[in-house]
Amino acid sequence: YCDYKISRSEFSEIGASRCINSNLDTALTSRAGEQFARAVTLLDFPSQRLTWWRAHIKLLVAGVIATGGANEKTCETVFAAADAMVADVGDPDEQNLGALNRRFAQSARLGLVRAVGESRKKLNMALSKQKGTHVESLVSGLKFLVAQIVDAEKTILERWRSSQGSAATEARPRLAMAHFSRWFSAFEDTSANTAGNQSSQSIFANGVEIPGQYDSLCAPPDVLSHATLVGFEPETDVFASKQRPKKIVLRGSDGWGYSFIAKGSEDLRQDDRIERLFRAMDALLSNNPQARQRGLHVRTFHVLPLSKRAGLLQFVKNTVPLLEALGAKTKTGDLVGGKHQHWIKAQATFEEKDGEGVQVEKDDGEKDDSKSTPSKDQTKDQRILAKSTHSTLNTASRRRATPGVKLSAPAGATSATHFLEAMSRSPRVDARNALASLKRRAASASKPAASPSSPALRQTLLRVSGSHESYLEMRSKYAASVAAASICGYVAGVGDRHLQNILLDVATGSAVHIDFGYAFGTATAVLPIPELVPFRVTDCVLDGCAPGDTKVALKQDMARTMHALRDGAALLRGVMDCFLREPLLDWRREAAQSLVKAGKEASEDAVGVGQPKKEEYMHDQDDMDSDLHVVAGGSELEQRHVSQKIAIAFRKLRLGNPSLLTLAQCESKHGGRNHWLGLREMVLGTSSLGDDDIALQSTKTRRSVGDKRYCASVEEQIDCLMELATDPLVLATSWSGWRPWL
Numbered sequence: 001y002c003d004y005k006i007s008r009s010e011f012s013e014i015g016a017s018r019c020i021n022s023n024l025d026t027a028l029t030s031r032a033g034e035q036f037a038r039a040v041t042l043l044d045f046p047s048q049r050l051t052w053w054r055a056h057i058k059l060l061v062a063g064v065i066a067t068g069g070a071n072e073k074t075c076e077t078v079f080a081a082a083d084a085m086v087a088d089v090g091d092p093d094e095q096n097l098g099a100l101n102r103r104f105a106q107s108a109r110l111g112l113v114r115a116v117g118e119s120r121k122k123l124n125m126a127l128s129k130q131k132g133t134h135v136e137s138l139v140s141g142l143k144f145l146v147a148q149i150v151d152a153e154k155t156i157l158e159r160w161r162s163s164q165g166s167a168a169t170e171a172r173p174r175l176a177m178a179h180f181s182r183w184f185s186a187f188e189d190t191s192a193n194t195a196g197n198q199s200s201q202s203i204f205a206n207g208v209e210i211p212g213q214y215d216s217l218c219a220p221p222d223v224l225s226h227a228t229l230v231g232f233e234p235e236t237d238v239f240a241s242k243q244r245p246k247k248i249v250l251r252g253s254d255g256w257g258y259s260f261i262a263k264g265s266e267d268l269r270q271d272d273r274i275e276r277l278f279r280a281m282d283a284l285l286s287n288n289p290q291a292r293q294r295g296l297h298v299r300t301f302h303v304l305p306l307s308k309r310a311g312l313l314q315f316v317k318n319t320v321p322l323l324e325a326l327g328a329k330t331k332t333g334d335l336v337g338g339k340h341q342h343w344i345k346a347q348a349t350f351e352e353k354d355g356e357g358v359q360v361e362k363d364d365g366e367k368d369d370s371k372s373t374p375s376k377d378q379t380k381d382q383r384i385l386a387k388s389t390h391s392t393l394n395t396a397s398r399r400r401a402t403p404g405v406k407l408s409a410p411a412g413a414t415s416a417t418h419f420l421e422a423m424s425r426s427p428r429v430d431a432r433n434a435l436a437s438l439k440r441r442a443a444s445a446s447k448p449a450a451s452p453s454s455p456a457l458r459q460t461l462l463r464v465s466g467s468h469e470s471y472l473e474m475r476s477k478y479a480a481s482v483a484a485a486s487i488c489g490y491v492a493g494v495g496d497r498h499l500q501n502i503l504l505d506v507a508t509g510s511a512v513h514i515d516f517g518y519a520f521g522t523a524t525a526v527l528p529i530p531e532l533v534p535f536r537v538t539d540c541v542l543d544g545c546a547p548g549d550t551k552v553a554l555k556q557d558m559a560r561t562m563h564a565l566r567d568g569a570a571l572l573r574g575v576m577d578c579f580l581r582e583p584l585l586d587w588r589r590e591a592a593q594s595l596v597k598a599g600k601e602a603s604e605d606a607v608g609v610g611q612p613k614k615e616e617y618m619h620d621q622d623d624m625d626s627d628l629h630v631v632a633g634g635s636e637l638e639q640r641h642v643s644q645k646i647a648i649a650f651r652k653l654r655l656g657n658p659s660l661l662t663l664a665q666c667e668s669k670h671g672g673r674n675h676w677l678g679l680r681e682m683v684l685g686t687s688s689l690g691d692d693d694i695a696l697q698s699t700k701t702r703r704s705v706g707d708k709r710y711c712a713s714v715e716e717q718i719d720c721l722m723e724l725a726t727d728p729l730v731l732a733t734s735w736s737g738w739r740p741w742l
Contacts, residue, residue, distance in 0.1 A: 002037070002306055004028055006269065036208045036229070037306040039096070039181040043236065043246050044264020044310060045170055046089050046104035047157055052265040052309055053085035054153050061142045070138040075123065078142055082116045082149065096183040100169055107163075108156045115148035170244075176235055177248070184232045210252045211260065211312055212302030215279060227252035236262075247315055259315035260304075266517075268311035272303040273578060274492055274516040280575045281488045281565060288564035295477065296484040296561055299505070299512040316514070318507040323499035325506075326456040326540055328742055332445035336438055337736040341414040343434050344733065346407035348421035350400065398678050401689040403427035414736075416528035420670070423733045424678020427690040428698070431732035438741035439539060455543030457504075464506040474509030479545040481510040483557035486535035489513060490721065491565060491572075491652050493645070493665075495523025497536040498738045520579070520645040521665040529735045530666045532683060533725045534658060540742040551722060558718045562653075566714070569653050576646050655711045658720045659684045659702055682729050698727060 005028075011019065019025055041049075060081060064074045090112040091097075092105040123141030127134070161167050169179065177184035208229040214221050233249035243263060250258045282298040285291040302314040323329050443450040450456035461478065465471035489497070495518040503512040523531035542550045565572065648661055662683050670676050681688070684706070685699030701719040711717040724730060731740040 001028060001030060001033055002304060005037075006305060006308060032208050035096075035183055035187075037310070039183040040262050040306055040312065041088075041264060041310040042098065042101055042181040043177075043248070043262045045244055046101050046108070047160055047170075048244065048265045049309075050085070050089045050108065050153055050156065053081070053088065054149050057081050057085065057149060058146050061146050064142060065139055068135075070135050070142065072138075075138050075142060078145065079116070079120060082119075082145060085149075086112045086116060096181050096186065098178055098180040098182055100166070100175075100179040101181070103166060104160060107160055108152075111152040111156050112149075115152040116145070119145035119148050173238055173240075174235055175238060175246075177232055178234070180236075185234065187229070187231060210250060210258050211304040212258075212314060215276075215300075215302060227254040227256070227258075229253075233257070259317070260312040261315055262310070262312055264310045266310075267308050268303055268305040268313065269308070270519055271313065271516045272305050272311075274494065274519050275300050275303050277492055277572065277575050278488055280568075280571055281491075282484075284564045284568035284571065285484060285561065288560070288567065290560045291484075291564045294557055294560060295480045296557060296564075297481060297510070298484050298488050299481060299510050301512070301514075313514075316503060316505075316512055319503035319505050319512055321500045322457075322502045322504055322511075322541075323739075323742075325460045325504045326499065326742060327446035327448060327450070327460070328442055328456070328499070328739070330445055330447055333442055336442045336445065336741065337739070339441065340434075340438055340736045340741065341418075342409050343438075344422045344736075345409035345412075345414045345418045347400075347426040347430070348418040349410055350405070350407050350425065397681060397686075397688060398424050399681065399688045399690070400425055400427050400430075403429035403690040404433075419529045419733055419735070420673075420675040420679070423682055423729075424675040426729060426733060427688065428695040428727075428729045429690055429692055432695070432728035434732050435728050435741050442739075442741055455540065455546065457540055457544040458546060460504070460506075461509060461544060465509075475545065476509075478504075478509040478511060479550070479553065480557060481512075482537070482541065482545070483554050484561050485511055485513055486537060486554075486725075487558050487561040487565065490534045491649055492516075493520040493522070493524075493649060494518070495521070495527075495531045497531075497533075499742060502536065521648060524662060524665040525669060527735075530670065530679075531734065531738070532662055532666070532679075532730050533734070534662070534721050535725055537722070537725045538731065538740060538742060551726075555715075555718050555722055558721070559714050562714050562718065566653050569650070572653070573650065576649065579642065579646055655714065655717050657705055657708055657711060658717065658724055659705070660707065660709060662724070682727070682733075683724065685723065685727070695728075699723060 004024075008016075008019070008025075044052075057078060060078050064070050064078065086109070087094075089101075090105050090109040092102050092109060094101075094105070097105065119141065122144055123138070126137040126141060169175070209223075210227045210229060213226045229250055230253050231251040233251070237247040239245050239247070239261075243265060245261050245263045248260055248262050250260060252258055278298050278300045282300060285296045285298065299316075301316050303311065304313075305311040321329075443456070446456050448456075448459060450459065461474050462471050465474050494513065494516055496515065497513070501513065501515045503514060504510075505512060518527075518531075537551075537554065542554075545554065648656075648665065651661060652658075663680055666679075667676075670679060680686075685702030687696060687699065687703065700723075701716065702723050705711060705716065705720055711720060734740040
């Protein structure tokens with residue numbers, strides 16, 4: 001039901017006419033379901049909903065202007081969104097509105113109505129007077145609308161936050177559900193008739209099913225046996241994270257309470273699709289004898305998108321974020337990030353000249369590297385010669401050849417540019433030493449304090465297990481879940497694996513991954529500091545599997561996982577088809593942002609030296625996914641962008657070289673820039689003059705595979721992945737909030 005309601009607005013004219021002719025819109029109408037979805041949407045604080053609408057309308061206008069599609073129809077679409085904004089956050093007379101939302105609506109209504117009304121009036125006047133061209137008038141009117149909404153939002157939020165009662169209410173860690181919507185307390189399940197019997201149609205039309213009962217891949221759903229909603233716990237817990245999600249408890253007709261996290265101002269469809277993909281992967285692991293024998297398993301949870309900006313996620317019980325399990329959530333531990341940024345800036349601003357180091361700093365952190373970067377005016381032969389020389393003597397590299405030099409960083413903030421420059425300049429030996437130093441600082445700051453002989457995660461597992469036998473079992477489940485989730489996440493391109501997005505089940509020891517806002521390579525392709533690791537297996541994560549050679553054991557289980565996924569590639573392809581048929585808004589935004597970059601760097605100069613062109617690489621005629629160009633709706637650029645994301649996922653299953661796939665994803669944003677050659681060297685594991693034996697050993701497999709498009713075996717692919725995931729240079733130049741030293 002919810003999937004249909006969300007997707008209905010994006011149907012083509014043919015699809016919409018089919019829905020009307022078959023009375024599908026009428027059949028799929030549930031008053032109780034619509035009220036439930038609206039009530040959950042109202043759990044999002046009204047100030048956050050207003051901010052979401054402003055960003056949404058601004059994005060719509062930017063899309064219209066960028067594509068040159070300003071006309072009466074697109075303008076009407078934008079103004080329809082503005083009217084929906086007023087109805088959502090500025091209507092105090094809405095039925096069942098809670099006290100908090102009603103007070104905000106009373107405060108916001110006049111400003112929003114005036115902003116939209118004046119914008120529409122100005123647009124109509126401009127069109128009637130025909131000042132300038134017709135398109136110019138439309139664009140001017142849309143820009144004026146955005147400016148009016150931005151000003152109105154600023155005024156409304158300043159007034160709202162200055163109100164002590166409203167600000168104090170939002171700051172509470174626990175609130176009554178009725179503060180948001182009175183529907184929660186007034187809800188009554190009317191799906192049963194007077195005789196006490198139920199039908200599937202009655203349940204759908206008048207009741208609300210507990211979410212998560214359609215997720216099974218083993219058997220069709222039995223609707224009559226499903227638990228339905230009979231009520232709610234009267235209060236909700238408010239989390240302190242950015243989006244302020246709320247924990248709510250749904251009471252089921254089976255007598256159980258079901259806990260969910262209500263999230264607003266966010267499209268949860270990607271989380272839902274990734275969880276469906278993980279369930280399919282978990283089924284493949286269960287059907288594979290070797291994977292089943294090793295207990296390889298991916299923990300999943302239910303996700304219910306109720307609209308494009310609100311939904312529910314199942315609350316995973318008995319879990320704590322890995323950051324807390326490591327005891328690293330302390331004030332002193334947080335200061336380690338500042339030390340890391342100081343090291344980054346020192347590496348980024350250091351240059352060698354005739355064997356002596358000098359500190360060079362330009363505005364905005366940019367470096368004067370014209371002497372070390374090959375000119376774009378060079379001929380193809382000159383670039384090939386430079387690449388050949390670099391591969392042997394590394395003379396074309398900007399990477400510092402003398403590790404161990406004591407550096408200092410200039411004053412000021414550390415920007416993304418500094419991180420990118422550090423990727424291209426830092427020696428691998430210095431990166432390894434920096435990580436070790438940061439890890440020692442973090443270990444001493446953790447509670448309880450950790451040490452090499454007593455790692456933090458091992459302490460946690462020992463403490464919650466209760467006995468040595470239980471500890472061994474929990475450790476085994478932890479290692480199996482890390483191996484399985486790492487490979488499944490790699491295939492799905494899941495990024496942003498910081499320590500708050502990985503949970504530890506203190507009852508079983510399993511690792512549970514949450515928050516899939518960055519999937520299918522988005523963290524690599526879009527973030528200012530690209531996430532280049534394929535998954536998280538840092539030292540502190542590996543400590544949970546110790547003692548013994550944890551990397552060897554993990555690589556064996558990772559290989560078993562990859563074999564199981566490769567055997568079920570056809571099933572995974574079917575599950576991923578929904579991404580092609582209905583691309584997410586975030587993916588369309590990525591495609592639009594890459595338009596400028598694509599226009600600038602269509603030439604050979606935009607491609608890394610010695611690397612196959614993306615066009616050639618992404619359209620190999622022998623690929624099993626060569627027909628993945630069929631994408632519903634959108635421009636040709638959007639279709640190609642979405643198709644490429646899914647194609648890369650399948651190339652991973654076909655033993656694609658992990659280093660080249662990583663470079664292919666981040667090249668559109670970073671290719672041709674000053675740091676590109678150094679970033680490419682780092683990902684490929686290219687040796688440099690300052691590397692010692694340990695550094696050379698840590699890149700051995702990647703250097704052996706080189707620029708080959710495919711690995712020779714699953715085992716070789718896993719070796720490349722583990723090298724990339726544990727490369728000290730890749731980790732040390734990662735975003736500080738990712739805490740790569742842990």
